[in-house]
Amino acid sequence: MTNPTLLILAGDGIGPEVMGQVTRIIDWYGKNRDLAFDVEHDLVGGAAYDKHGTPLHDDTMAKALAADAVLLGAVGGPKYDDLDFSVKPERGLLRLRKEMDLFSNLRPAQCFDALADFSSLKKDIVAGLDIMIVRELTSGVYFGEPRGIFEEGNERVGINTQRYTESEIDRVARSAFELARRRSGKVCSMEKANVMESGILWREVVQKVRDTDYPDIELTHMYADNGAMQLVRAPKQFDVIVTDNLFGDILSDCAAMLTGSLGMLPSASLGAPNPDGRPKALYEPVHGSAPDIAGQGKANPIACILSFAMALRYSFDQGDEATRLENAVEKVLADGARTADLMGPEDGTPISTTEMGDAILAAL
């Protein structure tokens, strides 16, 4: 039997550092749990641009399509701010999402008990918070045509197109409802149907999928601006939220920050199942490349490690092993292990990226 394959794209900024700890965890599973992976490493984002003049080489794209799962660190940094739009680091990530057709982006916003004090919100508002945002990831204003900067009369105009087909809405709605069945059975869909026709179609299709195939799901609809308010006011009213690419970008970041656990939050981007039943899949931390602390051993590797746990669960059907890893993380936190992002200025000396990796390996 051949091992399942993992493509690791560590990317830019703190990406390589946090991914370094994930590699150690992967090795541990190979040695101790009879769960070996064939791991390959490649470049994405600014790192790929520096070498190849493109943020994602065609060979890397081909490897990503062939791999059983892709693990990504982070992309971007001020060094690349002045690059042309077409070769910006972000384009590498967007190409992966689009060509792998990863339409369903799962972003948990979870408040870890040991860290509830660290949120900017009052403890009772966020303690125990556990929301899952399902963000459509391959369409909408991120990819719609026409797009660009054009001459018009004697000035320029910047244009992007928000665009959703019924089938694009249908499939992401289904993935949210499937997920909700394994959680509380409650889904809230967010759009701006009061001002955007694409939002009207979104609302209609999500409702139809619910009525036709998921009558057991309790579905509500909310305007996205109210959604942002409600997330700040009383986030625990939500369980699964389903929304489009752009609203999902903003609302999931807002939700992530509520938890006070930004350096802790993983994400999974899933496509349609392959013949072997595994979905095309990419796993990455919610945090970015954090160029200000890159290369200093300060970064928190937990979000990236929990992204690998999501890979175990969603790509490799190893829910028990995923839980083992998640429990190890909870344990080291409960024991007081803290990287710099998890401490206030007067809370003592933080541990390093590698020391956090050590602690989690020890807990495993």
Added chain:
Amino acid sequence: MTNPTLLILAGDGIGPEVMGQVTRIIDWYGKNRDLAFDVEHDLVGGAAYDKHGTPLHDDTMAKALAADAVLLGAVGGPKYDDLDFSVKPERGLLRLRKEMDLFSNLRPAQCFDALADFSSLKKDIVAGLDIMIVRELTSGVYFGEPRGIFEEGNERVGINTQRYTESEIDRVARSAFELARRRSGKVCSMEKANVMESGILWREVVQKVRDTDYPDIELTHMYADNGAMQLVRAPKQFDVIVTDNLFGDILSDCAAMLTGSLGMLPSASLGAPNPDGRPKALYEPVHGSAPDIAGQGKANPIACILSFAMALRYSFDQGDEATRLENAVEKVLADGARTADLMGPEDGTPISTTEMGDAILAAL
């Protein structure tokens, strides 16, 4: 000399109730401060639809264009949810914004001392918070063409167009910089230039206006998703934020909710100056029509009253009288006057909409 004219469009839900208190304040100014207005009332939103079959009658539009300032309550309600898009209550408000060319929407997010405890955020994060969000209000995805739901192959597709010209960006940037000059001199501009070309043009034009005509302003740029995060994490890092119509919709609601003072927050929507120097202007509370509490005398009239204070300041050059009204509001709050939205479940009995009006009149 003729009096300046005010058009009052109370609208739906709690709109008429809160506007009732504003009318009393307007009368007080006429009697006591030699500041009389000619006031006319008309319909907007669902109320206009019920009477005329359209959320804004052409005659009302004409009156709005002729008035020195428009005061609006709120529009919308579940009763109108199933109306066709073209006659939804919101279309009345959007038509006013567009035809009056109200491109600069000022949304203060201010935390009132007496209410800092009422925020879902920790007190030290929000106490003293005073941000001004300048939202572009007449363009972007709210108005861009093409838009609609179209047949494509054998399914439908929902389309909206994000669209900004250089001059549209230029003028709202100027209004943000002017405002910043009277505040801290700091502006943060938010877009998604990493994924949207319209965001690239936005960033470029805002920077150019700053470099050409406002070199004294400290301008920074931030991606809108990070903006949402930073608003939750540490809102006091901001003073003036300038952003587009859709991001402004979401980010200003998020910022408003941070303060815990949603029922307290006014807004001004300003257009180009008329020959008499007054800008075309519409003033409205940030909160919505709150159909769940409409008609019960529970609504907080303060946001609507402070919107009239903004009218005194921005349309009628009566900054001192605006401050007088704002001070009266601060005083009644400091004295403990609380409508239901400003109380926890165990905080005793709230006062009514009218009682809050009484208290503010007494303080004047």
